[in-house]
Amino acid sequence: MEAAHLTPEPAREDRRGGRPAAGTDPQKRRQILEGAGRIFSTTGFDASSMSDVAREARVSKATLYVYFQDKEHLFTAICAERRDRNISEILSLLDTEKPFESVLTEFGTEVLTILSEPFVVAAHRIVIGVAERMPEVGTEFFERGPKRVSAALGKFLDHHVAAGRLEIADTYFAATQFLELIQASIIRPRLYGAITSPPTRDEIEKNVASAIAIMTAGYAPREQR
Amino acid sequence: MEAAHLTPEPAREDRRGGRPAAGTDPQKRRQILEGAGRIFSTTGFDASSMSDVAREARVSKATLYVYFQDKEHLFTAICAERRDRNISEILSLLDTEKPFESVLTEFGTEVLTILSEPFVVAAHRIVIGVAERMPEVGTEFFERGPKRVSAALGKFLDHHVAAGRLEIADTYFAATQFLELIQASIIRPRLYGAITSPPTRDEIEKNVASAIAIMTAGYAPREQR
DNA sequence: GCGGAATTAAACCGACCGGTTCAGTTGATG
DNA sequence: CATCAACTGAACCGGTCGGTTTAATTCCGC
Secondary structure, three states: OOOOOOOOOOOHHHOOOOOOOOOOOHHHHHHHHHHHHHHHHHHOOOOOOHHHHHHHOOOOHHHHHHHOOOHHHHHHHHHHHHHHHHHHHHHOOOOOOOOHHHHHHHHHHHHHHHHHOHHHHHHHHHHHHHOOOOHHHHHHHHHHOHHHHHHHHHHHHHHHHHOOOOOOOOHHHHHHHHHHHOOOOOHHHHHOOOOOOOOOHHHHHHHHHHHHHHHHHHOOOHHHO | OOOOOOOOOOOHHHOOOOOOOOOOOHHHHHHHHHHHHHHHHHHOOOOOOHHHHHHHHOOOHHHHHHHOOOHHHHHHHHHHHHHHHHHHHHHOOOOOOOOHHHHHHHHHHHHHHHHHOHHHHHHHHHHHHHOOOOHHHHHHHHHHOHHHHHHHHHHHHHHHHHOOOOOOOOHHHHHHHHHHHOOOOOHHHHHOOOOOOOOOHHHHHHHHHHHHHHHHHHOOOHHHO
């Protein structure tokens, strides 16, 4: 039963240089992840069968189970990869050396753009949907995703509070406020399927600009109010 | 096959006053809705079986299918009932005659309190989770729920814009901003299961107060800025 | 306490699920 | 070109699902 799962991490060195050990070919792994991503994101978690995934990824079901222990692990692997890619891109924008408002604008625009991608919307839907039954999936996703972004933005705000540009008691909280604000009228309707296509660049920029205006007014240093 | 579904709406008048016609006893209907609510909200949609529901509601599976056409209709019926109850309660608070800030405080507090109820969180999770596969469920939920609240709040804001207390170009949009703001740090983590218990009254009031402060600053009439 | 309708419990259906197995094919290596 | 492991395809397993059927039972107005 466990034979397939506990692939005993075949030491790279005793592989004869040529063909990758079973379940270790990175190219095939990507092939599976991408196929599975398409299936999961269009069908949801429960309604996607591993047979569907195998077909879409052009891989036999047997191979699927060599690369991934089970359906849940396959799904979390997909999430992890996409999430880490997106998050690092987002966080790199929070440069405290550059002008405050322009950084915030770029940052907000990027966050909102990524959150609007169909795949990302689908992933959020799935994770939220299974959170009741599979809490670890939900918490891990949240903590390695949204929470990290909020924390990083909080630190960024700290810097500008210290510089006197803002007056914020709880910068982490303010960060979550900003991140909620930019999503207004855009993300929620998409989550529920009331809107089916991503917002235009204009809508995104308008949302971000409005959020920045409101936050800077609301958290302006006391002497400026 | 359809016999059970197309219960030909037995005209009330030719029922002999006594026992309710099959599938029409409101007490039994409630009994089913409540049992099903408990099952769905703790197990999710896909993972709940109709047999589980029947057991929890202390009703036979056959009866279940006399009262509700299928699993989806049962679920949407639950949503509809709860939603309509909650929404009408919320909207009744938007009294334009009472003081602006206190109404907004009460309103925001009530919205946030309801959104934090375990059952409501579970319902949102489910609807979002199935939105990809069952778009009608998601859109109906959104439009008869969040959208109505935003619209009503928008109208409320209109009134106070006219009174010169605020300066808002798009009040519907501002309403969605306010509704997102009050949820900051509270609702999202719960949706993902990173927080498992409802917020305290203090947290709620703090969130609402902060949201109001930010919004009034951000949308203050120009001469006050 | 009879008659008829609502309800029940349980068996049943076909479909499909996640996951496993295995005989056979492929393809790089030496 | 022989070898050997990775991979394939399809059958297969036990289990569960949504939904239906049926025969027995409960309930209630008369």
